[in-house]
Amino acid sequence: MSTTQIKTPKGTRDWAEDDLILRNAVFAKIRRVFELHGGAEIDTPVFELKSYLTDNYGEDTKLIYNLQERGGELCALRYDLTVPFARWLAMGNIRHIKRFQIGKVYRRDQPAVSRGRMREFFQCDFDYAGEFDSMVPDAEVVSITAEVFEALDLPVTIRINHRLILDGLFSALDKLPWDEVQKEMETKGLDASVATKLGGYVLLGSAGEFDLAASLEMLKSDPLLLKNADIQKGVEEVELLLQYLNAYGVATYVKFDLSLARGLDYYTGLIYEVVLDDEGTEAKLQVGSVAAGGRYDSLVGKFSSRDIPCVGISFGIDRILTVLKARQEANLKPQTSRRLDVWIIIASSNTLLVEQRIVIARELRQADISVDFDAKADKKPRKQMDVAKKSASVVVFLEYTDVSPGGIRVKTLALPEKNLDNATAVDRKDLVCEVKKRLA
Amino acid sequence: MSTTQIKTPKGTRDWAEDDLILRNAVFAKIRRVFELHGGAEIDTPVFELKSYLTDNYGEDTKLIYNLQERGGELCALRYDLTVPFARWLAMGNIRHIKRFQIGKVYRRDQPAVSRGRMREFFQCDFDYAGEFDSMVPDAEVVSITAEVFEALDLPVTIRINHRLILDGLFSALDKLPWDEVQKEMETKGLDASVATKLGGYVLLGSAGEFDLAASLEMLKSDPLLLKNADIQKGVEEVELLLQYLNAYGVATYVKFDLSLARGLDYYTGLIYEVVLDDEGTEAKLQVGSVAAGGRYDSLVGKFSSRDIPCVGISFGIDRILTVLKARQEANLKPQTSRRLDVWIIIASSNTLLVEQRIVIARELRQADISVDFDAKADKKPRKQMDVAKKSASVVVFLEYTDVSPGGIRVKTLALPEKNLDNATAVDRKDLVCEVKKRLA
Known part of the structure; x- marks a missing residue:
């Protein structure tokens, strides 16, 4: 295989070092927001029975990865975390839950690596399932969305709309049936001709965005619109949400x-999408929306005789990471990813000192201090020091001596410090204590 | 779909509640051991180019899950984390690393759910790659193995052997060539006839196990064996390991x-397998080995012109969890999985109190206190209390009053406490403080 290019499959990637450290930090922050709201984690298999997936994604069903047939069940890699959640709800006896899930999903799409669009990518979903008072779960999910981006220090706008208001507007305008309009809107956004017709009722700003309260006032000021039952219900819900x-x-x-x-294909009420507020660097990345979701009250009923209304949000982790990484690079922040507490250096190549190193490493690790050393004993102390400076916060230095008990002298040194000669001798029995002092 | 049985694919499962909490706790403990040794995490795609996988698993290649062909690259779900690690090493410029990875792997095998044998299951691997002093990495990996089971409070035995000693013994005994013996040994363990021939040199105990030092003495006491270069090298390595x-x-x-x-198929030196010490309950589960690994010095060279020697260990998470769960159940430990700090209860059905509840929830969450409340406002306080008792540690109770400022009285109550009347009124501005006191 040495002549061909070794690679990961198209649209997939490995994660390591700073990228993975950043990813884990982002997951920890998001997970904490979910937990503060009483979210319970679930984890589902990477593949599902194929028949569960094929009805839910319209045109995009062609992007589903199937597993090779080998007799028995036909399976396919999960396309999102929402359908597996609905399947899980349908299987169990749970009637209400705040659940979250973080996992990889799969779409055989054209990858755009620089914008964080991959074939294997992460989703991170929070969903609130159950029959509850109107808009209480919806408001909490929108708040969680805002809190996550607050925790990540990313300024965002949450664009919302309501399926009933859209349905009602089109019906009030005697427009084309919903199914035909949606296709147009999906590909181009709101078409100019449609916008013109809507214009008589709702003035669109340049970005089509309004302050929520102002939009509601506009909708309510038109008696023709308010006569439409769908619009009436939609407006009431959005008012309560506000x-x-x-x-x-x-x-x-x-x-x-x-x-x-x-x-x-799924959403039945409130829908929303999160975009980053324009900030130069981020805009150039063209990542698109960084989170999206809405209310879907009929999906669980596709798997089960009892329906469970749901509202949820899905965070586009890979896009968020692309932006956070670009920001780190733009800020030219020094990478301070010292992984280890202690690096042990030995004065000379001697296998007896190898064992001393092991004994001391074990002792420190038992005190919850992370430790490493070079597994080659014949390296010059200066060379070991070069590695230590990149990897750890404190050096423990071992050398032979005639005066110390056990024939070994132990010294410590806080990094960054260039000169190993500045290391301070410590009493062997005080080592853990001294290291902890240096780390504090 | 309502008439058919809704399910996950054969040999896969969902994770939720106590099982997932236990799994996350086990991962956190193992991860900490890895980090104490300076391990760096990596994460690779769930599928790899199929050609990378097919040469490494002998007979078991038939268990690999292929993705359906759709033109372009042929891909397959990863069978373990070792081959992806070797592929990753071959792609990069890294010449030495202690890496760990936790992830799901896939084998189209006959599942045995009760014993924790699944088609989708977790592996958790630590590998030490690079050219180093003999047995220093090997000893660290064996120590990490012991430390992980110490951290999980599971008594184990680590059975070791050395490929060179095995090779040497068979060659000294003029036995069949290795390739033929290995197949027999793989399926049946050490065959009786082979054991008899080996018996002249090495006495086998009832379980074929020996104290390490005693075994080495036995091997060294036979001049015929020590003349064999493979055995000599193997014995030297195991002595240094000890x-x-x-x-x-x-x-x-x-x-x-x-x-x-x-x-x-991969191992070239030391090999080892971890079994639980017999303890009644565990033995009945027949989980088999709970971790296994060894030295594989030639795997990276299959992907790249430069070889990187490696030694590693893979923990069988699902089997470990099966045992830990059985132990929890045997001990009849009360499940104290209260997820939340605070549950907010309101005195009556009133939407104004819904907003008060939201305001207080936000305030507590901003102080890193997890909070939830029932999203139906018309529930009797006693019914809300029933949920609170199962879910949280402290209750915050809201009611209307004429005397308090803002018209709302706030009370707190530490759980378990049956009577809501015992709640203590608190000053609104001291709420966070009072809750933290109750939680402490």
């Missing part, structure tokens, strides 16, 4: 956007 | 086992 979002202190993040018409 | 394992304080876990002949 009231709760004010209580959560996150209403300022939210804008009404009539051109938003995403995920039409 | 010396280092003593320094690590883990030599007592290790037994020599000549019948151990696992993973023959």
Whole structure:
């Protein structure tokens, strides 16, 4: 194989070093927000029975990865985490839950690596399932969305729309049936001719976005629209949402956007999409939306006789990481990813000192201090020091001596410090204590 | 779909609640041991180019899950984490690393769910790659293995053997060539006829196990064996290993086992397998080995012109979890998995109190306190209390009053406490403080 190019499959990647450290840090922050809201984690298999997946993604069903047939069940890699969640809900006896899941999903799409669009990519979903008071779960999910981006220090706008308002507008305008319009809107956003017709009722700003309260006022000011039952219900729900979002202190993040018409195969009520506020570097990356979701009240019923209404949000981790990484690089922050507490250096090549090194490493690790050393004993102390400086915060230096008990002298040195001669001798029995002092 | 049985694919499962909490706790403990040794995490795609996988697993290649062909690259789900690691090493410029990886792997085998044998299951690998002093990495990997089971409080025996000693014994005995013997040993363990022939040189105990030092003495006491270069080298390596394992304080876990002949497609030196010490409950589960590994010095060279010697260990997480769960159940430990810090209860059905609840929830969450409440406002306080008792440690109770400022009285109550009337009124501005006191 040495002549061909060794690689990962198209649209997939390995994770290591700073990228993985950043990813784990982002997961930890998001996970904490979920836990603060009482979210319970679940984990589902990477593949599902194929028949569960094929009905839910419209045109995009062709992007599903099937497993090779070998007799028995036909399976396919999961396309998102929402359908597996609905399948899980349908299997169990749970009638309400706040669940979250972080995992890889698979789409045989054209990859665009620089923008964080991959064939294997992460989703990170929070969903609130159950029959509850109107808009209480929806408001919490929108608030969680805002809190996650607050925790990540990324300024965002949450664009919202409501399926019933859209349905109602089109019906009030005697427009084409929903199915035909949605295709157009999915590919181009809100078409100019449609916008013109809507214009008589709702004035669109340049980005099609409005302050939420102002949009509601506009919709309510038109008696023709308010006569439409769908619009009436949609407006009532969005009004209640706004009231709760004010209580959560996150209403300022939210804008009404009539051109938003995403995920039409599942969503039945509120829908939303999160975009980064324009900040130069980020805009150039063209990552698109960094999170999206909405209410889907009929998906569980596809698997089970009892339906469970759900509302959820899915975070596009790979896009978020692309932006955070670009920001790190733009800020030219020094990489301070010293992984280890201690690096042990020995004065000379001697296998007896190898064992001393092992004994001391074990002792430190038992005190919850991370330790490493070079597994080649014949390296010059200066060379060992070069590695230590890149990897650890404290050096423990061992050398032979006639005066110390056991014939070994132990010294410590806090990094960054260039000169090993500046190391301080410590009493062998005080080593853990001295190292902890240096680390503090 | 409502008439058919909804399920996960054969040999796969969902993870939730206590099982997932236990799994995350086990991962955290193992991860900490790895980090204490300076391990760096990597993560690779769930599928690899099929050609990389097919040469490494002998007979078991038939268990690999292929993805359906759709033109372009042929891919297959990873069968373990070792081959992806070797592929990753071959792609990069890294010449030495201690890496770990935790992830799911896939084998189209006959599942045995009760024993933790699944088609989708976890592996958790630590590997030490690079040219180093003899047996220093090997000793560290064996020590990490012991430390992981110490951290999990599971008593184990680490059975070791050495490929060169096995090779040498067979060659000294003028036995069949290795390739033919290995097949027999793989399926049946050490065959009786082989054991008889070996018997002249090495006495086998009932379980084929020996104290490491005693086994070495036996091998060394036979001049015929020590003339064989392979055996000589193998014995020297195991002696040095024993010396280092003593320094690590883990030599007592290790037994020599000549019948151990696992993973023959990659391993080139030391091999080992971990079994649980017999303890009644565990023995009945028949989980088999709970971790296994060894030295594989030629695998990276299959992908690249430069070879990197490696030694590693793979933990069988699903089997370990099966045992830990059985132990939890046997001990009848009460499940104290209260996920939340606070549950908010409201006195009556009133939407104004819904917003108050949201405001207080946000305030507590901003102080890193996890909170939830029932998203149905019309539930009787006693019913809300029932949920609170199962879910949280502290109750915050809201009611209308004429006397408090803002018209809302706030009370707290530490659980378990049956009577909501015992809640103590707190000053609104001291709420976070009071809750933290109750949680402490």
